[in-house]
Amino acid sequence: MQEFYFESPPTLDEVCRRLSDTGGRLIAGGTDVIPQMQTGRFQADWLIDLSRVTELSYIAPKNGSIQIGGLTNYIKLINSPLLQAEGPLLVQAAELVGAVQTRYRGTLGGNIANASPAGDTLPPLLALNAAVTLVSTAGGRTIPLADLLQGPGQTALAPNEVIHHISFDRLPANATSIFLKLGNRRGMAISVVNVAVLLQVDQDNRVEEARIALGAVAPTPIRCPQAEAILKGQPLTETLIEATAESAKQECSPIDDVRASAGYRQHMVKVLVRRGLQMLGNKG
Amino acid sequence: MDNIVVNLTVNGQSYRGETRPNQTLLYLLREDLGLTGTKDGCSEGECGACTVLLDGEPVNSCLVLAGQADGREVLTIEGLAQNGALHPVQRAFVESAAVQCGFCAPGLIMSSVALLKRTPNPTAGEIRTALGGNLCRCTGYTKIVEAVQRAAEELKHG
Numbered sequence: 001m002q003e004f005y006f007e008s009p010p011t012l013d014e015v016c017r018r019l020s021d022t023g024g025r026l027i028a029g030g031t032d033v034i035p036q037m038q039t040g041r042f043q044a045d046w047l048i049d050l051s052r053v054t055e056l057s058y059i060a061p062k063n064g065s066i067q068i069g070g071l072t073n074y075i076k077l078i079n080s081p082l083l084q085a086e087g088p089l090l091v092q093a094a095e096l097v098g099a100v101q102t103r104y105r106g107t108l109g110g111n112i113a114n115a116s117p118a119g120d121t122l123p124p125l126l127a128l129n130a131a132v133t134l135v136s137t138a139g140g141r142t143i144p145l146a147d148l149l150q151g152p153g154q155t156a157l158a159p160n161e162v163i164h165h166i167s168f169d170r171l172p173a174n175a176t177s178i179f180l181k182l183g184n185r186r187g188m189a190i191s192v193v194n195v196a197v198l199l200q201v202d203q204d205n206r207v208e209e210a211r212i213a214l215g216a217v218a219p220t221p222i223r224c225p226q227a228e229a230i231l232k233g234q235p236l237t238e239t240l241i242e243a244t245a246e247s248a249k250q251e252c253s254p255i256d257d258v259r260a261s262a263g264y265r266q267h268m269v270k271v272l273v274r275r276g277l278q279m280l281g282n283k284g
Numbered sequence: 285m286d287n288i289v290v291n292l293t294v295n296g297q298s299y300r301g302e303t304r305p306n307q308t309l310l311y312l313l314r315e316d317l318g319l320t321g322t323k324d325g326c327s328e329g330e331c332g333a334c335t336v337l338l339d340g341e342p343v344n345s346c347l348v349l350a351g352q353a354d355g356r357e358v359l360t361i362e363g364l365a366q367n368g369a370l371h372p373v374q375r376a377f378v379e380s381a382a383v384q385c386g387f388c389a390p391g392l393i394m395s396s397v398a399l400l401k402r403t404p405n406p407t408a409g410e411i412r413t414a415l416g417g418n419l420c421r422c423t424g425y426t427k428i429v430e431a432v433q434r435a436a437e438e439l440k441h442g
Contacts, residue, residue: 005286
């Protein structure tokens with residue numbers, strides 16, 4: 001691993017200051033940073049450690065939304081009664097990231113900053129219409145997650161910005177959601193395809209709201225606006241589910257890579273979207 | 285790059301040392317402390333051979349920088365036996381024939397110890413999920429699951 005200077009400031013202010021002063025990069029759980037430093041993909045002369053800024057590890061309600069601090073690890077997400085109630089698809093995703101050892105170290109902010117097209121928490125956050133609040137010595141800003149993710153491993157983060165928290169509006173009581181992951185193993189696997197579906201169906205089985213997000217099948221995780229439009233306002237039938245799944249398949253643009261071919265991924269998008277909608281339909 | 289000084293507790297003993305910033309906890313344990321029970325199987329956090337408990341939580345020590353372990357408590361395989369007597373999980377692995385070459389065993393045992401602390405009565409499915417980050421090339425995992433179930437029984441009856 002390359003050589004670097006290392007600091008572990010105890011406060012957020014100091015992290016921001018040192019990040020700006022040194023032109024360095026952040027490390028939190030290290031589950032992506034360290035492997036990438038081993039291969040040289042991630043480089044830094046200064047490494048500023050976030051792990052002492054424990055105030056950034058929280059899940060809390062705030063003014064009709066749910067806020068999650070950037071330093072919150074997957075175990076905390078999984079064990080949170082608030083998140084189990086208000087964002088079950090995100091909990092399901094957190095349960096499937098890596099393995100136990102990864103989940104005790106990896107953070108939600110890290111999953112976002114790493115910006116893998118296959119990042120498991122990202123489709124759920126997109127389906128939740130999540131926004132990300134960033135801070136730096138220059139101030140703060142909040143932008144939709146969809147705007148923050150710009151390409152494989154690329155974000156709109158300035159070099160001196162820290163992910164402070166992620167937030168999403170609380171869902172109505174009749175909202176149901178699911179996250180499905182296809183990987184080459186059941187544990188410690190990077191997603192070949194992952195799918196997040198969020199539905200609101202009224203008592204006449206008519207779809208009030210539909211959100212479908214896909215991962216590992218485009219340069220970034222994506223929503224499927226055309227598939228969502230097929231569902232909206234319609235009764236949730238098998239025929240409709242089939243058409244929606246087919247549309248999602250057309251809306252993605254996967255590539256061949258070491259884990260799977262583009263064709264297989266495209267096929268599995270349709271399978272998983274159909275399956276997710278069927279599972280949610282059966283719940284209602 | 286300036287060296288850093290770290291203070292940590294390893295297997296109940298305080299340790300203070302100077303090390304390079306790019307030193308991982310794994311190699312601090314193995315090289316600076318001579319605790320070679322924790323293994324380097326992949327250097328990228330995929331195999332779990334380097335699993336230790338950090339403040340009671342199972343982590344891949346190859347993915348923790350030495351500086352990040354400053355002020356924290358580490359438990360390694362060497363810290364399990366008390367007064368020469370094997371920990372029940374260690375004993376269960378031996379008695380269940382869950383150890384062949386032994387390279388994965390320290391990591392598996394540490395993960396199992398952590399599992400049984402948080403879930404004293406795990407199902408076979410829960411065991412497999414909890415140990416999903418520990419790879420074994422020898423045993424096929426069946427005896428490992430039996431070992432954890434055996435240890436759970438013994439720990440229940442104290």
